[in-house]
Amino acid sequence: MAEFTNKNVIVTGGAKGIGRGLCLAFAREGARVLCADVDEPAGLQLEKDAADLAGLLRFQRADASQAADCEALVRRASQLWGGVDVVCNNVGIQPPDSYIPAHELREDQWDRILDVNLKSCFLMTKYCVPVMKQRGGGVIINTASVQGLQAAKGVAAYAASKGGLLSLTRQLALEYAADHIRVLAVNPGTIDTPLVDEFVAALGMDKAQVAEALAKIHPLGRIGRAADVAEVVLFLASDKASFMTGENVCVDGGMMAKGAWASS
Numbered sequence: 257m258a259e260f261t262n263k264n265v266i267v268t269g270g271a272k273g274i275g276r277g278l279c280l281a282f283a284r285e286g287a288r289v290l291c292a293d294v295d296e297p298a299g300l301q302l303e304k305d306a307a308d309l310a311g312l313l314r315f316q317r318a319d320a321s322q323a324a325d326c327e328a329l330v331r332r333a334s335q336l337w338g339g340v341d342v343v344c345n346n347v348g349i350q351p352p353d354s355y356i357p358a359h360e361l362r363e364d365q366w367d368r369i370l371d372v373n374l375k376s377c378f379l380m381t382k383y384c385v386p387v388m389k390q391r392g393g394g395v396i397i398n399t400a401s402v403q404g405l406q407a408a409k410g411v412a413a414y415a416a417s418k419g420g421l422l423s424l425t426r427q428l429a430l431e432y433a434a435d436h437i438r439v440l441a442v443n444p445g446t447i448d449t450p451l452v453d454e455f456v457a458a459l460g461m462d463k464a465q466v467a468e469a470l471a472k473i474h475p476l477g478r479i480g481r482a483a484d485v486a487e488v489v490l491f492l493a494s495d496k497a498s499f500m501t502g503e504n505v506c507v508d509g510g511m512m513a514k515g516a517w518a519s520s
């Protein structure tokens with residue numbers, strides 16, 4: 257039997273990039289996966305791409321920064337499959353036009369980044385915890401970032417959101433440990449996804465050149481793939497990690513092992 261057979265998983269921001277990798281990995285391992293995303297065509301395509309996997313994958317359009325959408329996700333998983341076992345708060349945005357010094361950032365840019373990257377985790381927690389308690393436990397995995405650990409120029413709101421996510425991870429872990437709900441985070445380094453493509457395109461840079469430069473700042477000599485993150489998340493969500501909670505794990509090719517990585 258596959259590792260996540262009969263487990264119900266929600267992945268926010270699941271239609272593309274790392275989220276897509278998470279959805280496919282859980283479905284491959286037998287889970288029933290509800291992929292939540294604002295990109296409906298990409299979500300429906302993912303449903304088709306996952307059709308032959310051991311588990312089941314359904315798409316629901318949802319803006320993870322909105323309470324009603326988060327509540328509807330938990331309700332749908334409960335109606336379809338009887339509850340929620342794993343929530344991956346994976347959604348995150350880093351709009352290229354926010355890559356500016358903090359004092360130039362508009363208030364609405366700050367609010368949107370914090371709402372999507374951080375408030376979404378609070379909202380999903382708010383609605384999934386009662387359901388997880390009823391089932392006797394669960395796992396919440398947050399996709400944070402190395403930028404929540406160390407500073408780099410031009411990412412004030414993004415870094416604050418990811419630092420907040422790491423703090424919230426510890427907070428929730430403590431709050432719900434007695435309910436057998438484990439809460440963990442992963443910190444990806446640079447991962448080859450549409451987010452990075454968008455960034456490179458918006459800044460008018462050449463993707464191959466950027467990829468080469470980025471590969472060099474990761475000690476393992478390459479940037480990551482969505483599957484690299486997904487394999488770690490599968491482990492954290494599994495019973496193999498049953499004595500882990502409140503912790504964050506870097507999936508960054510060794511980047512955080514270096515000192516002063518963001519010196520420029």
Ligand SMILES: NC(=O)c1ccc[n+]([C@@H]2O[C@H](COP(=O)([O-])OP(=O)(O)OC[C@H]3O[C@@H](n4cnc5c(N)ncnc54)[C@H](O)[C@@H]3O)[C@@H](O)[C@H]2O)c1
Binds near residue numbers: 268270271272298321
């Ligand atoms: N790619 C990287 O190098 C990298 C590095 C560190 C951390 N991360 C984090 O990993 C996560 C995934 O990043 P990615 O690179 O796969 O991004 P991506 O942009 O490639 O994919 C993100 C997905 O989220 C969806 N989305 C955006 N806003 C949404 C909303 N409000 N509600 C629901 N869905 C929404 C998008 O449609 C897209 O499908 C993010 O939290 C990001 O901050 C990425």
